[in-house]
Amino acid sequence: xxxxxxxxxxxxxxxGKVSVTRQPFDLYGSHGTFGAKQASASAGNRAGAWAWxxxxxxxxxxxxxxxxxxxxxxxxxxxxxxxxxTGAVAGFNRSNQPWWLIGAGTQYHSVQDxxxxxxxxxxxxxxxxxxxxxxxxxDSEGRSET
Numbered sequence: 001x002x003x004x005x006x007x008x009x010x011x012x013x014x015x016g017k018v019s020v021t022r023q024p025f026d027l028y029g030s031h032g033t034f035g036a037k038q039a040s041a042s043a044g045n046r047a048g049a050w051a052w053x054x055x056x057x058x059x060x061x062x063x064x065x066x067x068x069x070x071x072x073x074x075x076x077x078x079x080x081x082x083x084x085x086t087g088a089v090a091g092f093n094r095s096n097q098p099w100w101l102i103g104a105g106t107q108y109h110s111v112q113d114x115x116x117x118x119x120x121x122x123x124x125x126x127x128x129x130x131x132x133x134x135x136x137x138x139d140s141e142g143r144s145e146t
């Protein structure tokens with residue numbers, strides 16, 4: 001069993017944070033810079049036996065390609081039907097068989113939001129009643145790229 005006890009403020013306090021990350025990516029002819037932005041703010045106060053704490057955060061991120069669509073060389077031979085494809089990158093799979101890498105898959109654009117409100121009442125120096133209300137949302141869109 002794990003028991004977390006979250007500190008409540010003794011006086012007014014507020015905090016804020018902004019973060020930005022960037023990651024260059026260059027693999028199999030796929031070039032790009034992917035990144036994330038995160039911002040958060042929190043505030044709390046105490047009035048006698050009552051205390052409150054509020055926290056919000058948003059993260060927006062774009063991922064590098066996590067998978068690549070492939071076809072072995074035999075499957076990638078030119079036929080008489082279908083649409084011809086250009087830009088495939090030649091390579092070898094884990095069995096050392098020649099294959100074509102035909103596009104990047106599972107690149108995600110994600111937006112995560114969370115908000116939390118905590119209320120507490122100190123009944124005595126050792127007993128506290130508290131209530132926490134929170135919400136979390138994750139919107140993620142996957143896409144592929146040739």
